[in-house]
Amino acid sequence: MSEKRLYGLAAIFDTPEKVVAAARAVAGRGFTKYDSYSSYPIHGIDSAMRLKRTRIPFVTLVAGLSGAVLLVLFTWWTNSVDFPLVIGGKPYFAWPDYVPLMFEMTVLFGAVSTVIALLVVWLNLPRNSHPLHDTEFMKKVSKDRFGICIESDDPRFNEIETRRFFEDLGAESVDSIYDEPVDISLRQKVLDPKFIAAIVVVAVVSSATTYLALNKMLLIRPWSSLNAQFKVNPESRSTFYSDRFGMRPPVTGTVARGHLPDPITVSDNIAAAEKYLVNPLLPTPHVMQVGQRDFNTYCSPCHGYFADGNSRLQGQFPSPPSLHTDSLRLAPDGLYYNVITNGFQGVMPSYARQIPRKERWAIVWYIRALQKAQNPNGPEAK
Amino acid sequence: MSRSEQIDASKLKGVPTSYSSVGWSLLIIGVVLMLVAFAINVRHASFSLIMTLTYVATIGTGALFWVGTEYVSSAVWSTALRRPFEFMAGVIPFLFILVFPLLFNLHTIFTWTHKSLFATDPTMLVRAPYLNVPFFIIRTILVIGVWCLFYFLIIRNSKLQDTTRDQRLTKRNVNLSAGFMPVFAITLTLFTVDWLMSLAPNWTSTVFAVYVFAGAALGAMAFGTLLIVKLNEKNRFPVKLTPDHYYNLGAFLFAFINFWAYIAFSQFMLQWYGNLKDETAWYIPRMHGSWAVVSIVLVLGEFLIPFFMLVSRAAKFNPRRLVFVSVWLLVAHAIDIYWLTMPEYNSSGAVFGLGEIAFLFLSAGIVLAVFAWKAKKNNMVPIGDPKLERGLEFHL
Numbered sequence: 001m002s003e004k005r006l007y008g009l010a011a012i013f014d015t016p017e018k019v020v021a022a023a024r025a026v027a028g029r030g031f032t033k034y035d036s037y038s039s040y041p042i043h044g045i046d047s048a049m050r051l052k053r054t055r056i057p058f059v060t061l062v063a064g065l066s067g068a069v070l071l072v073l074f075t076w077w078t079n080s081v082d083f084p085l086v087i088g089g090k091p092y093f094a095w096p097d098y099v100p101l102m103f104e105m106t107v108l109f110g111a112v113s114t115v116i117a118l119l120v121v122w123l124n125l126p127r128n129s130h131p132l133h134d135t136e137f138m139k140k141v142s143k144d145r146f147g148i149c150i151e152s153d154d155p156r157f158n159e160i161e162t163r164r165f166f167e168d169l170g171a172e173s174v175d176s177i178y179d180e181p182v183d184i185s186l187r188q189k190v191l192d193p194k195f196i197a198a199i200v201v202v203a204v205v206s207s208a209t210t211y212l213a214l215n216k217m218l219l220i221r222p223w224s225s226l227n228a229q230f231k232v233n234p235e236s237r238s239t240f241y242s243d244r245f246g247m248r249p250p251v252t253g254t255v256a257r258g259h260l261p262d263p264i265t266v267s268d269n270i271a272a273a274e275k276y277l278v279n280p281l282l283p284t285p286h287v288m289q290v291g292q293r294d295f296n297t298y299c300s301p302c303h304g305y306f307a308d309g310n311s312r313l314q315g316q317f318p319s320p321p322s323l324h325t326d327s328l329r330l331a332p333d334g335l336y337y338n339v340i341t342n343g344f345q346g347v348m349p350s351y352a353r354q355i356p357r358k359e360r361w362a363i364v365w366y367i368r369a370l371q372k373a374q375n376p377n378g379p380e381a382k
Numbered sequence: 383m384s385r386s387e388q389i390d391a392s393k394l395k396g397v398p399t400s401y402s403s404v405g406w407s408l409l410i411i412g413v414v415l416m417l418v419a420f421a422i423n424v425r426h427a428s429f430s431l432i433m434t435l436t437y438v439a440t441i442g443t444g445a446l447f448w449v450g451t452e453y454v455s456s457a458v459w460s461t462a463l464r465r466p467f468e469f470m471a472g473v474i475p476f477l478f479i480l481v482f483p484l485l486f487n488l489h490t491i492f493t494w495t496h497k498s499l500f501a502t503d504p505t506m507l508v509r510a511p512y513l514n515v516p517f518f519i520i521r522t523i524l525v526i527g528v529w530c531l532f533y534f535l536i537i538r539n540s541k542l543q544d545t546t547r548d549q550r551l552t553k554r555n556v557n558l559s560a561g562f563m564p565v566f567a568i569t570l571t572l573f574t575v576d577w578l579m580s581l582a583p584n585w586t587s588t589v590f591a592v593y594v595f596a597g598a599a600l601g602a603m604a605f606g607t608l609l610i611v612k613l614n615e616k617n618r619f620p621v622k623l624t625p626d627h628y629y630n631l632g633a634f635l636f637a638f639i640n641f642w643a644y645i646a647f648s649q650f651m652l653q654w655y656g657n658l659k660d661e662t663a664w665y666i667p668r669m670h671g672s673w674a675v676v677s678i679v680l681v682l683g684e685f686l687i688p689f690f691m692l693v694s695r696a697a698k699f700n701p702r703r704l705v706f707v708s709v710w711l712l713v714a715h716a717i718d719i720y721w722l723t724m725p726e727y728n729s730s731g732a733v734f735g736l737g738e739i740a741f742l743f744l745s746a747g748i749v750l751a752v753f754a755w756k757a758k759k760n761n762m763v764p765i766g767d768p769k770l771e772r773g774l775e776f777h778l
Contacts, residue, residue, distance in 0.1 A: 043777050057695065088655065096651045 007131040007179040008034075009162050010149040011171035012140055016042045019146035022169045024048040026148060029165070033154040037132075037141035059117040060110045067109025068102040075101065131179045149177065259357070270338055277334035281361045283369075291366030294359050298351055307370045318347055323367060324374045336364045388774055393620040394761045397613065402754035409747030415740035420483075422736065428484060428491045429727045430737030432577055435480045436719045437601075437745040438473050439573065440594065444602025445470035446533055447566060447595075450559035453536075453552070459630055461773035462621050462763050466609050468540060469756035470602060473748055474533045477526045480748075485519055494583040505584055505660065513580060521576055525569045532562045543766035552768060570595055581726035585664040589649045594722075596642040600684075601715035603638060605749065607631040608708035611701045613762075620763050625699045626778045632698030635707060639692065643685040667729035668721065676732050680721050684714035716742060 013019040016038070023036050027050045036045060072095075079085060080092040090097065123130075132138050132149065141147040150162055159176070166174045189195060217223060232238045232246035241248070281287050296305065304311040307323040321328070340360045343350040355363070416434075419427035445467040452460050452467075489495045494513045500506045506513075536558050543551045571591035579590050587593075611628060613619040653661040668677050688707050697703045720741075724733055764770060 053695070061693070089657065090655075096647075096654050099647060099651065 004178040004180055006152045006159065007177045008149050008151040008154075008157070009159065009166065009174055010132070010135070010137040010147055010177050011166040011169070011174045012137065013146045013148070013170065014172050016146055018170055019148065020044055020048045022148055022166075022171070025165075025169055026150065030156055031150055031154050033151040033157075035149055037138070037147040037149065039142050039144075042146070056114060056117050056121070060114045063113030064106040064110030067105035067107075070109075071102050071105040072098055131177050135175070135177060137175050137177065145172070270342070274332060274334040274338050277332075277337055279333045279337075279361050279364055281358065281365060283365045287362045287365055288369065290359055291362035291364070291369075294355055294363050295366045295370075298354060299363065302348070306374070307367060308374075320348065324371055329371050329375065333361075333364050333368075336367060337361065340364075388621055388771070389763060389765060390620045393618055394763065394765070395758060397754055397757045397762075398616070398618060401750060402758070405747055405749075405751030405754050407747075408743050409751050412740050412742075412744030412747045415736055416744055419735070419737040419740050424487065425490045426727065426733070426735065426737045427740075428487045429723055430741045431480065431484055432491070432581075433716075433719050433723050433738075433741045434744045434748075435477065435484065436578065436594075436723070437716060437741070438480060438748050439477055440598035440601050440715070440719075441605055441745075441749050442471050442473040442477070442533075442602075443529055443566065443570060444595075444598035444600075445606065446474065446529070446536070446562070447599055448602055448606065449536060449540075450532075450562045450566070453556045453559035454563065456556070456769075458769045458773045459627065459776040461767050461769040462623065463606070463610055463627065463631070464540070464767075465760065465762050465764055466613075466753070466757075467602065467606050468537050469753045469760070470605060470609075470749065471533055471537070472756040473752045474526070474529050476748060476752065477529070478523075481522055481526065485522070488515055488518065492580060492583070494580060499583070503584070509583065513583060518576060521572055525573050525576075528565060528569050532558065532565065536562070540764060540767075541760060543764060544761050545766065547766040549768050551766075567591075567595075570598070578722050581723065582664050584660050586660070587649050587653065587664075589645060589652075593642075593645045593649055596638060596645045597684075597715055597718050600635070600638040600642050600711060603631070603634050604708040604711035604715070607635060607704055608712070609753065611704050611708070615701050615705075620761075621774055623774075624776065626776055628701060628704060629695075629698045629778060630776075632692055632704055632707075635704075635711065636689070636692040636698070639685060639688050639711070643681075643689075646685075667725045671730065672732040673721075673725050673729075676717065676721050680714070680717050684711065684718055688714070716745065 011022070013022055019036060019038065020042060023045055026034055027048065036049060038045070075098050076093060079087075079094075084092045086092070087094070087097075137147055137149070148166075150157060152159070163174050219227065221228075232240070234247060236246045237244050238246040295307075299307070300311065301313050302311050302317060302320050303309060303323065304314075309319050309322045311320075323329075337360055339348065340355065340363060341350060341352045351360070412434075416427060416431065419430060448467045449464055449471060451457070452464050484491065492513075493499060494506065494509070495515060500510050511517075536555055539551045539555045539558070542548070574591045574594040578594065579585065579587070610619070610623070610631065614623045650665065653665060656662075667673055688711055691703065691707050691710070692698060697707075720738065724738075727733065
């Protein structure tokens with residue numbers, strides 16, 4: 001135990017009028033480190049104590065506004081940039097949707113920060129006790145008395161003079177409050193077998209209850225109402241549709257988002273496709289990069305990185321022809337597209353499932369670039 | 383302190399003569415401008431007169447709502463401030479005069495009076511039993527009549543108390559006000575549906591009357607705050623008001639700024655999200671072209687800017703700030719009514735002409751002149767009210 005230190009002098013007054021007058025006198029003397037105590041708010045005590053306005057509303061305002069701003073940034077980034085999702089046919093940045101969330105976040109950030117700021121300021125965290133706790137003074141002011149406590153840290157504090165000052169103000173009693181650091185040793189209690197047993201029992205009981213409630217109880221009527229909805233589950237039968245399929249196929253002619261329909265269906269009419277299909281993409285840097293990436297991934301194992309047939313798998317498979325022959329250089333884009341899509345003569349497989357249509361056309365552009373790099377003055381150059 | 387010491391009897395009746403003279407000059411200029419506007423373009427002028435009607439009706443019924451609220455909630459702090467609101471509610475009987483020229487013009491204003499619409503549009507066919515000229519006129523007269531009835535009864539009891547000091551009159555007014563609240567909700571709904579919503583007869587919004595009510599309560603509170611703070615700062619109010627009274631007025635303004643924004647946004651977001659043809663048709667003109675500018679001005683003017691002007695505690699104690707925000711909000715309320723009404727006159731772009739100027743002059747003139755007139759005849763403070771003394775000693 002360390003030595004007792006004088007925390008301050010606490011005076012008790014019996015009427016609110018007296019405590020207001022005393023607070024005015026204490027403030028008039030120039031004391032700064034003091035507080036008044038009462039079990040209910042007293043009109044006029046704020047001005048008598050010459051209290052400055054608290055800064056906590058400022059914390060609330062800043063935290064509330066930052067909550068709103070963070071919400072906008074978060075929703076904008078997740079919904080509009082990182083993973084654009086169309087919800088309800090609205091634009092990616094559908095700001096009216098965000099307003100209720102902004103409101104919620106303003107309230108949440110404002111409220112939580114206010115509470116934290118209050119705790120930090122008022123309880124003087126991380127301190128976890130106060131010298132006035134458990135004193136006769138505190139018991140009296142929480143019942144039917146009013147009090148003022150001047151701290152000994154105050155520059156104008158002098159134990160004898162301040163005591164006399166309080167008595168002149170008409171204090172009922174003046175107590176000396178001592179700051180006693182409390183030695184808190186928990187070890188003995190923590191290792192008590194009864195305590196450990198209690199903890200284990202609580203853990204088992206609460207886990208079992210949670211498990212039973214969430215995994216068993218919720219599956220029994222009437223709590224299982226969410227399970228037994230009048231709806232068709234995925235891959236289940238439906239009595240509503242004549243074909244008994246619960247999952248409905250898309251309407252004929254449905255075009256998937258980002259899907260590029262061919263003007264001529266390649267598998268239907270190969271000759272026409274090869275002749276008339278036109279590359280719908282422009283050879284932008286991005287298209288060339290995609291073409292290069294896909295070519296190196298899917299084509300180069302057999303065709304080689306330069307489309308000359310010199311590849312990693314040479315000898316293990318029938319060697320494909322070089323793409324730098326005159327006839328292939330002059331062949332239409334549709335031929336390449338068709339071969340990627342449908343394969344070639346049973347030797348090269350179809351890549352329709354691996355490579356989306358747009359990327360096939362990007363590969364065609366990359367093959368053209370490879371051809372031109374090998375034969376800058378070839379017949380197709382014109 | 384006894385009651386006679388608190389009240390300065392020399393200031394009980396009347397306001398500075400400038401109120402009356404400014405009010406009457408605005409009123410006369412407004413009437414002349416409105417007549418000229420009617421001579422130029424009857425349809426445009428009729429829309430301006432609807433705006434005037436709405437502005438005066440919202441200020442008047444909003445004030446009566448605040449008087450009723452004071453009675454119903456047995457509020458003490460506002461007792462000394464009740465009379466200015468009673469004077470403001472004095473415009474209610476004059477709504478008959480404003481509505482009179484419009485009743486002869488229904489065919490030029492409302493598209494639903496055109497029978498051809500009913501023949502082709504199934505939604506209009508459903509509305510035909512409600513939206514027809516005879517029923518419309520009956521409703522309008524009934525609504526304003528009910529407002530007048532409650533106005534006369536409540537104000538008569540309040541005035542009577544000045545001489546008799548009978549406490550039972552307060553009790554009677556509490557009962558009257560409690561009856562007025564639901565009646566006011568229904569009548570204001572009828573009024574807004576008839577005179578504002580039916581301008582776009584295919585459009586519906588169930589929260590529309592609440593939206594107009596929010597503007598009405600806000601406008602009335604702004605006008606009341608302006609008058610009370612001005613009179614008290616010029617030392618013309620018969621009792622001494624404390625900064626705490628100011629704070630409460632400012633807090634009410636702040637609350638109703640937020641309430642208005644909440645309702646306005648709720649209406650907008652639900653219709654924007656639902657994305658149904660009949661509902662969005664009302665918002666589409668307001669979100670494009672020069673009307674979009676008016677919409678943004680409205681959001682800034684009636685919510686964002688006054689919100690930050692009033693958000694701090696010190697602002698609500700500051701009389702100059704309160705006067706400024708009140709004037710600001712009265713203008714914003716006019717823009718609000720303009721935004722509700724005029725896109726139905728010309729959906730392609732904002733219009734501003736003689737009619738709009740007449741609307742501003744006429745509205746300001748009527749409310750100010752009637753206030754000055756009522757203040758001349760009656761006591762500025764309810765000297766017989768049993769709550770008055772406690773109300774003057776109000777502390778936060």
